[in-house]
Amino acid sequence: MPESGPQSGGASAQALRQGLRELGWQRLAVASLLLALALFAALRSWQLPILGDAENALYDVRAAGFAPRADTDKRIVLVVYTDETNRKTGQISPVDRTVLAQALAQIEGLKATGEGAKGIGIDILLDSAQDDDPLLQAALRGMTTPVYLAFASNRTNPEAITWEQEQDLRRYIAAVTTETTKPASILLVTDNDGAARRWPQQYPGLPPLLAQALTQTTPDAAPQFSGFAGPIRYRLPSATDRPVFEKIPIDLLADPATAPLVADTIRGRYVLIGGDFADFDQFDTPITRTGLSPDPRGGHSRMIGVEIHASMLAQLLDKALPRSVPGWAQTIGALFAVLLGMATAAVRARPWQLALGVAAQLVAFAAIPFLAANAGFDTLGLPAAGWPAGWLVAYVAVSAALRAINAAQREFAQGALGKYLPRSVASEILRNPERLRLHGEKREIVCLFSDLEGFTKLTHAVEPEMIARLLNDYLDKLSAIVLEHGGTLDKFVGDAVVAFWGAPIAYPDDGARAVKAAIAMYHAGEEFRRDAPAGVPPIGRTRVGVHFGEAIVGNFGGEGRIQYTALGDAMNTAARLEGANKPLETTILVSREAVERSGLDGFRPMGTVSLRGRATPVEVFEPVPEGDPSARALAEDLVAAHAAGNRAAVQALTARIAANGDKDPALANLARRLAELDDGESYGLG
Template sequence: MAARALLRRGARVVQDAGRWRLAGTALLLMLALFVAGWDWTRPLGGAGSQREIATADAERGLYDWRAATFAPRVGQDQQVVMVVYDDQTLIATRKRSPLDRGLLARALRNLDAMGAKSIGIDILFDQPQDEDAQLIAALHGMRTPVWLGYANIGDNREQIIFEQQQYLDRFLTRARTDRVRPASIRLETDADNVARSWPRPLAGQPPLLSLAMQPSPRFTDYRGAIRFRMPLAQADGAEEPVIPSLQIDLLADSAMTAALAPMVKGRHVLIGGDIVDIDQFETPLSGRQAKSTMIGLEVHATMLTQLLDEALLPAIPGWAMWAAAALVVLTAGLTSLAELRWFWLVPALVVQAGAIVGAPLWLQARGWDTKGLPAAGWALGWVIAFAAVSAAARAVTSQQRRFAQAALGKYLPRDIAAQILADPEKLALHGEKRPIFTLFTDLEGFTKLSHAIAPEMVAQLLNRYLDMLSDVVLAHGGTIDKFVGDAVVAFWGAPIARDDDGRKAALAAYAMWQAGETFRRDLPPGVPPIGRTRVGLHHGDAIVGNFGGEGRIQYTALGDSMNTAARLESANKALETAVLVSREAMERSGLNWWRPMGRVRLRGRATPVDLFEPAPDFPGEDRALLEQALAAFDTEDVEARAAALGQLKALADRYPEDAALANLVYRYEYIGDGGIYGLG
């Protein structure tokens, strides 16, 4: 049923939107689909373009948070070891840069003797040194495969110039053997200078350092995310680094060979610098670690361990990205079309927001590469689609809503009118028996007044008065049945019943009397005084529906409930009250301001009615005393009834200006047998 209603409304929007509005909505939906489906790591405009989608910064931040939050917690890696030289090493060798090649030559010989599996050197030999011959000799004597760092001026202009490139090429030619070969030490960063991905291969470049040290067909074309890992916390709270490292000074000392051999044997060794402000990279883990950057050597080591573990993070297929984007856009559009009430809309939005936020987290936790996943794009695409469809739907239905406001808004609360507009079947020609709260009003003396002033003034005053009372009814969620002269007939509980109908009906009855008092005080100069507004409220069954035939209908209520409310309104005059409510309505109001006004037999009714009057300013202790005294009249005890009458008189004496209370005493003083006062 709901699906059919949704399809009908969608068809109405498409049919009535108009050519230009449909075109605009379609363009916005295409934009929403693009934003929700585009891989933000791909620049706009194709290869070489530097333009990014607007959400790229947000996507990068969300990805870094996901990658850091779900990064594997591991102990120290046993496959790779880093050999580093730092600022202290350079100071000791009296060379700022590059590293003393004699020291490196000694370290290489010792590593070769320790049984390293392979050696990768993240150093560019782009300048001559006096120790070059020592290093060349050491490289020529290596039994362990050695990979020398290589960079090209074409893709690394900030780090190398033409003369350096020439020297680097000559050095590699001299050093090359069947065991010593060049490898690319190129790393890539995104627009925010954060290293997240494996670098793309470039024409004319040797293999990437990690792939050279451990060839793997599966990783040859891998361009996905680097799998960064976090150290596992120890029992004492300390954390061992994921990739162990040794100082090159120790490895260059032959006396340390035996002690350090267990840390080197069978492992891949990466040699490079840990120099302040040189070769430092931000990573997705930068915000989670004490050191905000990671040296390039450790990035290479991280990639190598990922390769050794065969942790090729599966990428989300492009078709799946666009399918998810289409689902996001479709869900947003359907949610907008559904026009859900808040108690359904809020859960729907929570579920959709949970899916949009949770899906990337779930995929990341399951080991997928979510680097290109448009998490922020999903949210923005949803908003664009929801707004586009909502704007089109509102424009299409504005005419129907204006009709509903004109035809129903003057008689029904806005929320009920909106529901009827959404479901026209509620206006079908039929009647049904329903329990409702029925309210009648009357303006005392208006008929007499209408003969004393000009007809134009009568119309002006009557319209103003009915507007005031109508506003009260609609503000309290009631349905205006009809106007009969200066009288207003209204009810609660139809066409839609709500749990607080009794409370709202009771509050409206009192507010209508107050509105009448305001009307009396604000009469124009020259208009004779006018009487009070009298109100009657009752709860009971009535036949509610549209009556009058196909050509002329009126939504109204028929039955004894209506008659009782009318009799209650009329009883106000005889009992000198302003608002009278039956027990049936009082008990369902949930209010505690009522004071009992006795039991009467209304004209035309055989069954007596217990009356109550709203008295918010009447003291609670006096209200209790009044209830106790009236209860005594339900007994056969003559003495108790006499005592109760005395209590009523004493109470009335304390309120000499309360005409209704005095009238109550009068009725019970002269009441007949049976304790029921009959109204003629």
């Protein structure tokens, strides 16, 4: 049955605690710091270096891409000083004020012949005394058409005006202020890259912004723009031969001879007067930053200040106030981006699935701001780059943490596997877990069983604490030998060690490794006997059986406990061979199959034995790589004579062996056994 909710939740909580422990407090602190940084970047990207530049660039693409197309605006006209005007008047800075007075007179004169201008905004600072000031001041005081004079303060715009200039400007405006002639703020704000994207704030002490001042007493007034500091809506021309705003050179309007030519362009419109110079009062905007221009006929690569004021005025007249994205929505978006990055890092998926998921998320992040802009929302401040950046930092933080946890788990798993498998095999399985199958499979393996002679009697003669220490020391030595020789530790059964070669990974020299391990285990057992603590009764020899054959290898057990082990005749035969050492007075017995698999020399035959539970007799050999060659040859001749039915040879060889006394008990035992058997008969072990 599936686990219940509380049990599953408890397991998840335990896994989480375990993961945090494996991560360590230092890595946890770094991961937490990165996640905090991810959230900060997602929320405050517009104020951060690099990310802020990316936000500006992405906004410019949106603003230009969704900029409305417009024919020439018939509500606004720009009257501009040009470089040609300056050449005619011979005055560059400040500009000629006589021309301005004459232009105002022409605009005012239109009221006498019909409809005049709706209002006049002058984007020129009158901050220093000039010889023709009386003419201009008289014109300003005599205007019945609303006129708004440019005002700027040193506090809010120190780049444009000094404190001394501000005092001159205040005196000038005070001298001409009437019911219809008043100041207006011409403040423009730029971002850190110098582009004008947003309406300026309404600072205390400043008069209304020029666009708002021109309309505040007219039916065109838009109170909803009071305090608005959102994006300026720039427009693009809908035709290739007509600009968004028509420009008239001021000297053309000021000259009575040419003024009638442009009179219709003035009537019923808001007139903005400013400078159109190649190197002064020029601004970048989202339009110019993307390589576009509001004037298809060419001109400057940037936008003049009076044209920006005209864009704000047109936006106000159109009541085009964008919908704002609530702050809570941006916060939720930032949290979602960070959590999504964390979840993506934590999910287990195939590489192509992960790649598709990441690509889909990036597309969504890129699409959301554009969809919002297309729907009329103010995306100036929307973290278009911040959300992906927060996602990325969160992804990296969780990925790094998981890699650290996986590394710790891998190290633990490798250490745990290393207790049963060689480190090279454990590493291979961790790299490719499929090598360790989760079900049984038939494999050819070399099996090894070892046993410590007389250990059961020893447990009755020694204190339990000493038995535990001796057994642990003994098993440590033997298991280390198995692993050093590339074997897989199957289990410990008391003092017995069970191991095999050929699974989970097989190597060509598995047979040789197994036989060498058996010899090394015997010698380790002899060393263990010699080094036994004082007071411990004599410890018996280590006996080993080795066989090569088929077995079922895999993970066996239940859901509660699984063990990687081998089952079958090969394992049983190796166990029986280990037990056969006692009656045959040998220490290591290796079956013919294992001998042939090893490819080694230095074995002497110990006859053929019939093992309990096995119908087929087994030819057994004892490895004596450093033994007396004559004794090895004697055993070979004896076994061959018995197999051939040469009784005389068997008797002669048995006599030679008996003459040596008890110097070689295993060989003497072989001679006695063969003397008792019929020709070619195997020795039954019961």
